[in-house]
Amino acid sequence: MPTFQSPRGTTDRLPAEQKYWRYIEGKAMDVARRFGYGRIDSPMFEDAGLFIRGVGEGTDIVEKEMYVFEDRGGDMLTLRAEGTAPVCRAYLQHGMSNQPQPVRMYYICPVFRYERPQAGRFRQHHQFGIEAIGDPDPSVDAEVIELAWTFMHDIGLSDMTLVTNSIGDPECRPEYIRSLKSYYEKRQAHLCQDCKTRLERNPLRLLDCKVETCRALGEEAPKSTECLCNDCDSHWNRVQSYLDAMGIANRIDHRLVRGLDYYTRTVFEIQPAVEGAQSTLLGGGRYDGLIEQLGGRPTPGIGFGSGIERLALNVQRAEVDVPDEPSPQYLIATIGEEARVAGVRLANRMRAVGVGAILANGGRALRGQMRQANALAVSGVLILGQDEVRDGTVMVRDMSTSSQEALTIEDFLNNVAVE
RNA sequence: GCGAGCAUAGCCAAGUGGUCGAAGGCGCCUGUCUGUGGCACAGGAGAUCACGGGUUCGAAUCCCGUUGCUCGCCCCA
Numbered sequence: 001m002p003t004f005q006s007p008r009g010t011t012d013r014l015p016a017e018q019k020y021w022r023y024i025e026g027k028a029m030d031v032a033r034r035f036g037y038g039r040i041d042s043p044m045f046e047d048a049g050l051f052i053r054g055v056g057e058g059t060d061i062v063e064k065e066m067y068v069f070e071d072r073g074g075d076m077l078t079l080r081a082e083g084t085a086p087v088c089r090a091y092l093q094h095g096m097s098n099q100p101q102p103v104r105m106y107y108i109c110p111v112f113r114y115e116r117p118q119a120g121r122f123r124q125h126h127q128f129g130i131e132a133i134g135d136p137d138p139s140v141d142a143e144v145i146e147l148a149w150t151f152m153h154d155i156g157l158s159d160m161t162l163v164t165n166s167i168g169d170p171e172c173r174p175e176y177i178r179s180l181k182s183y184y185e186k187r188q189a190h191l192c193q194d195c196k197t198r199l200e201r202n203p204l205r206l207l208d209c210k211v212e213t214c215r216a217l218g219e220e221a222p223k224s225t226e227c228l229c230n231d232c233d234s235h236w237n238r239v240q241s242y243l244d245a246m247g248i249a250n251r252i253d254h255r256l257v258r259g260l261d262y263y264t265r266t267v268f269e270i271q272p273a274v275e276g277a278q279s280t281l282l283g284g285g286r287y288d289g290l291i292e293q294l295g296g297r298p299t300p301g302i303g304f305g306s307g308i309e310r311l312a313l314n315v316q317r318a319e320v321d322v323p324d325e326p327s328p329q330y331l332i333a334t335i336g337e338e339a340r341v342a343g344v345r346l347a348n349r350m351r352a353v354g355v356g357a358i359l360a361n362g363g364r365a366l367r368g369q370m371r372q373a374n375a376l377a378v379s380g381v382l383i384l385g386q387d388e389v390r391d392g393t394v395m396v397r398d399m400s401t402s403s404q405e406a407l408t409i410e411d412f413l414n415n416v417a418v419e
Numbered sequence: 420g421c422g423a424g425c426a427u428a429g430c431c432a433a434g435u436g437g438u439c440g441a442a443g444g445c446g447c448c449u450g451u452c453u454g455u456g457g458c459a460c461a462g463g464a465g466a467u468c469a470c471g472g473g474u475u476c477g478a479a480u481c482c483c484g485u486u487g488c489u490c491g492c493c494c495c496a
Binding site: 005008059060061064065082083111113115116117118119120121122125126127128129194205210258259260269280281282283304305306307308309310311333335364365366367368369370371372373374375381383385386387395397399402404 | 420448452455488494
């Protein structure tokens with residue numbers, strides 16, 4: 001056991017895993033571009049109050065999962081616990097309400113939560129997320145969901161389920177929660193221990209309990225979509241009709257609720273067809289009250305976040321064909337000290353014209369250097385020995401065809417630079 | 420915060436009280452092949468058997484504690 005290990009719940013992303021990240025991030029950036037979303041990078045830490053106000057005091061994230069610390073100046077800061085609140089803060093801070101609405105932004109960044117790590121769950125994880133701020137229209141809901149769905153397909157995860165629901169707004173939700181509570185209070189005897197506390201603290205959460213008896217009760221429970229006020233109801237119906245028009249199938253699940261206080265109206269998740277723990281790959285919804293909560297004028301918004309670690313896991317499980325990272329182009333093998341100098345110089349000139357070159361371990365016999373070339377999967381080897389140094393040439397060996405020819409250094413450089 | 424399992428070289432792993440001064444495989448290095456890779460063969464390096472304590476004549480192996488990891492619950496991405 002080494003003296004130091006990466007902190008609990010964090011991982012080193014080793015070179016061998018990079019291709020999955022490069023792939024997913026590349027697809028994310030491309031889909032964002034096609035939908036007109038611009039990148040935003042916000043700080044890794046924020047005023048702790050931002051998350052407390054934004055995400056909600058009663059939520060698990062705020063109550064027991066945030067990394068909060070006081071800096072040397074006495075400010076209370078917190079490691080980014082979530083993606084949406086910082087973007088909304090930036091929207092306000094930079095006066096983005098003066099730009100054409102909605103303002104469309106995406107981010108790819110680490111998120112920190114103090115949790116017990118397990119499969120697909122970490123203390124530092126990474127999210128790709130988008131936000132569309134400043135437009136209440138249901139077509140924006142449909143656009144955000146379309147983007148999410150397109151993204152999943154683009155990275156090769158087609159066997160997914162899109163789940164949607166509407167949880168109303170401050171006008172109709174209190175009424176709904178009242179009827180939900182009274183439904184469950186009458187059946188309290190059948191509830192699991194956790195649900196008995198949920199009844200008091202967070203009644204919406206009763207709906208997505210996984211205990212079998214609670215599930216059964218949840219099936220029959222009052223549905224939020226049946227208690228929507230007129231505005232929420234028409235919004236919800238229009239979102240559904242736009243999704244229909246695009247042929248995006250979704251399962252309406254009245255038990256879908258989400259754990260952050262700021263959600264209003266549309267909420268959605270994307271899950272793999274095979275059920276399992278930590279199955280949510282992407283989750284989001286509308287947050288029409290959040291900006292106001294953060295001190296701005298009432299401003300609607302909607303977005304989603306998706307966990308890149310979970311996406312990468314599923315991409316690997318689905319055996320998606322992910323392109324390999326490019327292997328080094330050339331390895332320079334040298335024999336003797338004189339050739340070593342020539343090799344160093346050749347590598348330097350190649351890199352200057354944009355060609356990848358690495359110097360073989362010169363202490364090894366040529367045979368060993370060739371083995372190294374093979375292990376590194378380079379496409380070509382450049383051999384420099386006494387003869388080559390004397391003639392000003394280099395032996396250029398193509399590793400796939402095993403053919404080689406002697407070229408002058410100048411000819412070689414001219415040829416590779418053109419490629 | 421709660422529950423369960425696991426911990427032997429970089430990786431996979433045999434070993435359940437003495438024959439372990441720890442097998443085997445992958446990977447790494449060297450040689451067979453004095454300047455030419457992939458295959459094969461031979462050799463080599465690499466392990467305080469997670470840590471601490473206990474039981475025993477004797478512990479990788481049994482017991483206790485600690486730490487770490489993994490999985491589940493909660494919650495979330």
